[in-house]
Amino acid sequence: MALLQLTEPGQSAAPHQHRLAAGIDLGTTNSLVASVRSGKAGTLPDDSGQHLLPSVVRYIPDGVIVGEEAKAQAVLDPLNTIVSVKRLLGRGVEDVKTLGSRLPYQFKQQQNTVPRIHTVAGDVTPVEVSAEILKTLNRRAEKSLGGELEGVVITVPAYFDDAQRQATKDAARVAGLRVLRLLNEPTSAAVAYGLDHGSDGIHAIYDLGGGTFDISILRLRRGVFEVLSTGGDSALGGDDFDRLVAEWIMQQAGIDDSADHAMLRRLMRDACSAKETLTTAEVAPLRVDLGNGDYWEGKLTREGFEQLVEALVRKTLVSCRRALRDAGLRPEEIEDVVLVGGSTRVPLVRELVGEFFRTRPLAEIDPDRVVAIGAAVQADVLVGNKSGEEMLLLDVIPLSLGIETMGGLVEKIVPRNTTIPVARAQEFTTFKDGQIAMAIHVLQGERELVSDCRSLAHFELRGIPSMVAGGARIKVTFSVDADGLLGVEAREESSGVKASVVVKPSYGLTDLEIEEMLRDSIDHAAEDLEARGLRERQVEANRTIEALRAALDEDGEVLLDKTEYQAIEEQLDKLIEVSGGSDQQAIKQQIDNLEKACEFYVERRMNASVKKAMAGHSVKDFE
Amino acid sequence: MLDFSKNHFELFGLPSSYVIDANQLAERYLELQRVMHPDRYAKGSAQERRLSMQGSIRINEAYETLKDPIHRARYLLSLKGIDMDLQKETTQDAAFLMEQLELREQLAEAPNRPDPYGFISTLMADINRRITSLVGQMAVQFETATPEQLEAAREILRKMQFLQKLRYQAESLESELDEAL
Numbered sequence: 001m002a003l004l005q006l007t008e009p010g011q012s013a014a015p016h017q018h019r020l021a022a023g024i025d026l027g028t029t030n031s032l033v034a035s036v037r038s039g040k041a042g043t044l045p046d047d048s049g050q051h052l053l054p055s056v057v058r059y060i061p062d063g064v065i066v067g068e069e070a071k072a073q074a075v076l077d078p079l080n081t082i083v084s085v086k087r088l089l090g091r092g093v094e095d096v097k098t099l100g101s102r103l104p105y106q107f108k109q110q111q112n113t114v115p116r117i118h119t120v121a122g123d124v125t126p127v128e129v130s131a132e133i134l135k136t137l138n139r140r141a142e143k144s145l146g147g148e149l150e151g152v153v154i155t156v157p158a159y160f161d162d163a164q165r166q167a168t169k170d171a172a173r174v175a176g177l178r179v180l181r182l183l184n185e186p187t188s189a190a191v192a193y194g195l196d197h198g199s200d201g202i203h204a205i206y207d208l209g210g211g212t213f214d215i216s217i218l219r220l221r222r223g224v225f226e227v228l229s230t231g232g233d234s235a236l237g238g239d240d241f242d243r244l245v246a247e248w249i250m251q252q253a254g255i256d257d258s259a260d261h262a263m264l265r266r267l268m269r270d271a272c273s274a275k276e277t278l279t280t281a282e283v284a285p286l287r288v289d290l291g292n293g294d295y296w297e298g299k300l301t302r303e304g305f306e307q308l309v310e311a312l313v314r315k316t317l318v319s320c321r322r323a324l325r326d327a328g329l330r331p332e333e334i335e336d337v338v339l340v341g342g343s344t345r346v347p348l349v350r351e352l353v354g355e356f357f358r359t360r361p362l363a364e365i366d367p368d369r370v371v372a373i374g375a376a377v378q379a380d381v382l383v384g385n386k387s388g389e390e391m392l393l394l395d396v397i398p399l400s401l402g403i404e405t406m407g408g409l410v411e412k413i414v415p416r417n418t419t420i421p422v423a424r425a426q427e428f429t430t431f432k433d434g435q436i437a438m439a440i441h442v443l444q445g446e447r448e449l450v451s452d453c454r455s456l457a458h459f460e461l462r463g464i465p466s467m468v469a470g471g472a473r474i475k476v477t478f479s480v481d482a483d484g485l486l487g488v489e490a491r492e493e494s495s496g497v498k499a500s501v502v503v504k505p506s507y508g509l510t511d512l513e514i515e516e517m518l519r520d521s522i523d524h525a526a527e528d529l530e531a532r533g534l535r536e537r538q539v540e541a542n543r544t545i546e547a548l549r550a551a552l553d554e555d556g557e558v559l560l561d562k563t564e565y566q567a568i569e570e571q572l573d574k575l576i577e578v579s580g581g582s583d584q585q586a587i588k589q590q591i592d593n594l595e596k597a598c599e600f601y602v603e604r605r606m607n608a609s610v611k612k613a614m615a616g617h618s619v620k621d622f623e
Numbered sequence: 624m625l626d627f628s629k630n631h632f633e634l635f636g637l638p639s640s641y642v643i644d645a646n647q648l649a650e651r652y653l654e655l656q657r658v659m660h661p662d663r664y665a666k667g668s669a670q671e672r673r674l675s676m677q678g679s680i681r682i683n684e685a686y687e688t689l690k691d692p693i694h695r696a697r698y699l700l701s702l703k704g705i706d707m708d709l710q711k712e713t714t715q716d717a718a719f720l721m722e723q724l725e726l727r728e729q730l731a732e733a734p735n736r737p738d739p740y741g742f743i744s745t746l747m748a749d750i751n752r753r754i755t756s757l758v759g760q761m762a763v764q765f766e767t768a769t770p771e772q773l774e775a776a777r778e779i780l781r782k783m784q785f786l787q788k789l790r791y792q793a794e795s796l797e798s799e800l801d802e803a804l
Contacts, residue, residue, distance in 0.1 A: 151666075180665045180666075181665060221649075222653075224656075318801045322797075325794065381662075382666070383665070392653070392656060392657050392660055392662065418683075418687070419686075419687070421661060421676050421679050421683065423680045446798065479676075481676060482661045482662060544668075547666075595668050595669075595670060598668075602668070602671055602674070603674065606658075606671075606675070609658040609659075610658055610659065610678075612658070613654045613657065613658045
């Protein structure tokens with residue numbers, strides 16, 4: 001329990017204690033981990049000096065290989081090597097089919113809506129595959145920073161929906177990481193740039209990665225990054241450029257659609273390297289292994305490549321226009337455009353984006369690393385290494401949130417581009433006598449028909465008091481937290497009875513499934529779970545003790561009377577006593593006791609901070 | 624923890640008036656979010672996180688209401704005891720309704736124009752001009768806010784509502800065009 005720090009900006013409460021935290025960019029093609037060290041944010045390399053970790057996971061009978069080595073074998077072992085898993089994260093089996101008919105995996109068909117990929121090491125979900133990438137980055141960070149991480153900030157595309165965000169958070173849980181925040185990638189890039197430039201104004205962040213596209217329009221004002229609007233396509237990126245090139249090669253070389261997995265992987269690899277060559281060269285030579293001892297040789301010109309991908313690039317500009325309109329701005333009102341993501345290296349992208357915004361786009365920070373760097377800065381603030389008052393990120397919900405109503409229509413509850421956190425209440429009633437349960441279908445998207453929006457979850461409200469039809473007034477509150485994640489609460493208004501909400505995610509895993517994965521996870525099986533649990537409790541207890549002491553030193557005597565002060569101190573001493581022991585339960589119990597004893601103090605401190613922020617501003621000043 | 628009994632204006636320490644200094648409002652908003660946003664309590668107790676989320680939601684809601692001239696008018700009327708049922712209330716001003724009909728017809732024609740985007744954008748600029756003009760009229764009513772003026776404000780709000788809906792339809796039509804691309 002960290003009580004609010006009322007220290008002045010720049011003054012850390014305990015400067016000697018640097019907490020370890022990292023920012024993770026979990027990318028479609030590559031992933032990175034970054035951290036702030038001696039006041040400077042940078043990405044962390046692996047043992048061989050590589051910063052980029054290819055987001056490739058290969059399953060072998062007795063283990064998992066992640067990164068470069070797995071990537072090198074993708075062509076040889078296509079069915080057990082998962083690439084671009086981010087495209088599958090938070091998606092259903094049906095979605096996956098529409099993502100491209102040529103995904104080179106064997107999907108296991110089953111009742112569960114989460115796709116499972118069949119490998120030699122068993123069936124795996126995209127959440128588990130992503131967790132392997134996170135674990136690898138975590139190990140790298142702990143090794144270079146020399147200790148266990150207290151928390152991480154993981155970036156997600158701004159246009160990720162609730163299911164995709166939840167799946168990302170689930171992956172972190174399976175990897176045993178504590179998530180301080182899910183941060184939108186463009187916002188993260190803006191943080192990295194904002195700190196370098198320190199320029200107040202309105203900026204556009206154009207982020208075209210391997211599999212996702214985001215555009216965010218944001219205003220920077222004295223350290224506050226306020227996202228005005230965001231748009232994009234969570235299934236459009238450099239992979240799609242590769243696919244178009246691969247299809248073109250197939251046409252040219254007379255390779256038919258029935259080509260095997262290994263052939264498809266080779267084609268994608270060749271297409272990708274041709275695309276990369278064309279960033280600087282005018283022509284890319286091609287030599288494709290046909291697998292039967294023969295090779296097809298040809299070439300792709302930059303002009304030819306641009307003809308293939310122009311429609312896709314123009315599609316991103318449609319999103320840009322919509323984001324501008326949502327922000328109520330014209331292109332010329334944007335001060336500058338920052339390019340993020342490896343796919344912005346394509347010259348045509350730079351040209352068309354520059355044309356659209358009527359300015360030369362900025363790409364000074366390595367577009368591959370900028371997102372991770374911003375996340376590291378935010379992680380450093382959130383973990384408490386800075387008093388944090390100097391920076392604040394205000395983000396928005398990317399897609400409207402609605403519920404299903406009569407006739408398969410969607411009623412919007414929270415429109416897109418509303419600043420989060422946000423909550424909206426809606427009242428429902430029962431339509432049968434004695435009805436004690438009710439289901440609410442929550443969707444995300446802009447269209448009017450349920451079938452055109454994305455189903456997030458079915459919420460079942462149970463424990464509604466039995467009344468006559470129409471008698472119950474059930475107030476359902478939908479909230480979206482700072483991570484962009486949905487929460488639902490329900491209460492019957494006349495009786496005040498709280499209904500229990502059972503979530504049935506449309507494309508997610510249940511808590512039970514995640515816990516099972518956590519147990520099955522190789523890393524955890526080897527460790528003594530009991531010892532790990534105790535250590536975690538002790539860390540939590542120490543954090544609580546330290547924060548409370550700092551708070552008491554600061555304003556305990558101002559905000560508390562003698563009796564109150566003593567009561568809190570008494571509970572604090574008890575926690576210090578039990579935290580040295582080995583009774584997990586007792587430590588947890590005493591943390592709870594202490595928190596309860598401090599509740600009113602916490603409220604007083606929050607009030608004091610609001611008063612302080614508004615000091616000098618009162619209505620009278622203006623009369 | 625925020626004092627939830629305060630109204631939106633009080634929360635920001637601003638006078639309850641229709642004419643509002645947008646910069647000042649934004650400043651106050653940021654000052655409050657700086658201390659209340661959940662990111663300030665990322666390491667906090669469950670209680671702190673809950674309270675800061677509630678507070679932050681409240682600040683966002685107040686800001687959304689006050690910064691938009693149509694929401695602000697409706698809110699200010701409700702503070703003066705006039706709660707409108709916008710589903711049912713509609714203006715009876717015949718000349719205004721005729722104009723609306725014409726605008727709506729123009730919008731329906733947009734997809735058949737040679738440059739539908741340009742046409743919609745001109746139409747939207749026209750709608751925005753009309754809203755701005757109503758905002759000016761609204762400000763006059765709230766200056767002294769006599770009962771008669773509040774009734775007049777209510778009538779202006781009904782018209783604003785019309786235009787807002789039309790603007791929304793224009794945006795939807797533009798999105799439909801986008802999707803057809």
